[in-house]
Amino acid sequence: MAWNSAKSPLPAPAAGEVLVRIRANSLNFRDLAILQGWMPFGVQEGRVPLSDAAGVVEAIGPGVTRFKVGDMVINSTMPNWFGGPFRELPLQYGIHLDGWLSQYRTVSEQEVVAMPAFLSFAEVASLPCAAVTAWTALAGVGPGQTVLTQGTGGVSLFALQLAKASGARVIATTSSEPKTARLRALGADHVINYRTTENWGEQAKHLGGGYGIDRIVEVGGPGTLAQSLKAVAIGGQISLVGVLAQGQMPGFMDIFMAQATLQPIPSGSRYDLENMLKVLAQHRLHPQIDSTFSFEEAKAAFSHFGARDLFGKVLITQDD
Structure with missing residues (x-):
């Protein structure tokens, strides 16, 4: 469940879920394709956009074992593809599920992984889809x-x-x-x-x-x-x-x-994300950031991204 300031109350995580306070998002071409009707996967109307985010675990539901409150996390862009061969189309954010362009999000603890400490929230948010x-x-x-x-x-x-x-x-x-x-x-x-x-x-x-x-x-x-x-x-x-x-x-x-x-190439699984993060940490590789917008400037971020004159990722960040 996605939550923005116009909605209340803040959602409580169910069993096996974590509540993430989102600190940064990034944009991908798929986000434009969804909004402009190019995506051929039966997009459900009214879904919250964006597949990439990084944030902090604010609360945990019963039975959660992978994370604790205060952990910094990044989402896997294919939430129910954990590893193994690509045999069927997985669920996708912004298409079958609400995406991450929100202030808070409750998700299964299996949909997120620990973020590397040497990168900022903004840098980490650029990784789930493109990297x-x-x-x-x-x-x-x-x-x-x-x-x-x-x-x-x-x-x-x-x-x-x-x-x-x-x-x-x-x-x-x-x-x-x-x-x-x-x-x-x-x-x-x-x-x-x-x-x-x-x-x-x-x-x-x-x-x-x-x-x-x-x-x-x-x-x-x-x-x-x-x-x-x-x-x-x-x-x-x-x-x-x-x-x-x-x-x-x-x-x-x-x-x-x-x-x-x-x-x-269908992006990748959570296992791919975890392995890639290890390589980034080993080589201290930092993402290339084209530009950064505030949460309130999300429409401007999409307009800039849509112009396609970029060098790296377009980010949306949220203040403390």
């Missing part, structure tokens, strides 16, 4: 391999950071020279400007040693997949994450001749 998606998109990547990321949104920047932490080389794409410098500062080995290099897939393949890219984190979808197919190595993988770019889908023979795996 976990990047983590699962890179599963199996290691030293000596080459990864390609697209643009400077949340998933792409997390993928860059996590790939470098794994020992991989990273080729990034962007449309902006100022962003080129920032991508290099984050560790990108090569940056391609896709505005000035229209056939960037072939250049990426060349930069990948001539045989191609081992793992491509594909956030564009129809508008960029054709170039990704040119860039990917035989036996490589294109992790299908998003549909940000409009365009013509490649034909069957283009896909067949690439001889690569096209793997849709």
Whole structure:
């Protein structure tokens, strides 16, 4: 149950639940897709939006053993997918369940995990969807391999950071020279400007040693997949994450001749979140924050996010 100041009284957690006072949220493309009617999962009208949050446990219900009052927590974006293979669509915030754009939220203790102490609430709130998606998109990547990321949104920047932490080389794409410098500062080995290099897939393949890219984190979808197919190595993988770019889908023979795996990525489970948090803590990786808005400025946050000229995550924070 979500609670805002216009409602009363404050909900009490039931058996097995925790009451979380929310300190920060982040926005994801899925949130825009839900609000604008693009999401193909039967969105229930009137649901509270947002899938990402961090906060403090204010109260616990009977039988709770994983947390105590005062613990700092982060939610898992797929609340009933705890681990194991992806066999069916899990429940989703903002679609089947109320999301996290509220001041308080009661949830099962199984839906949240302890947040790493070296990150702020705002930084932690950026992780559940985008960072976990990047983590699962890179599963199996290691030293000596080459990864390609697209643009400077949340998933792409997390993928860059996590790939470098794994020992991989990273080729990034962007449309902006100022962003080129920032991508290099984050560790990108090569940056391609896709505005000035229209056939960037072939250049990426060349930069990948001539045989191609081992793992491509594909956030564009129809508008960029054709170039990704040119860039990917035989036996490589294109992790299908998003549909940000409009365009013509490649034909069957283009896909067949690439001889690569096209793997849709459904974000990740609570187990994925917990493992990713360990890696962030080990390498002291901090999320890239584009901008921060107050809870009262939530509409402005959505407007800024919708413009899509971002470098990192857009956050909504709440004061003490």
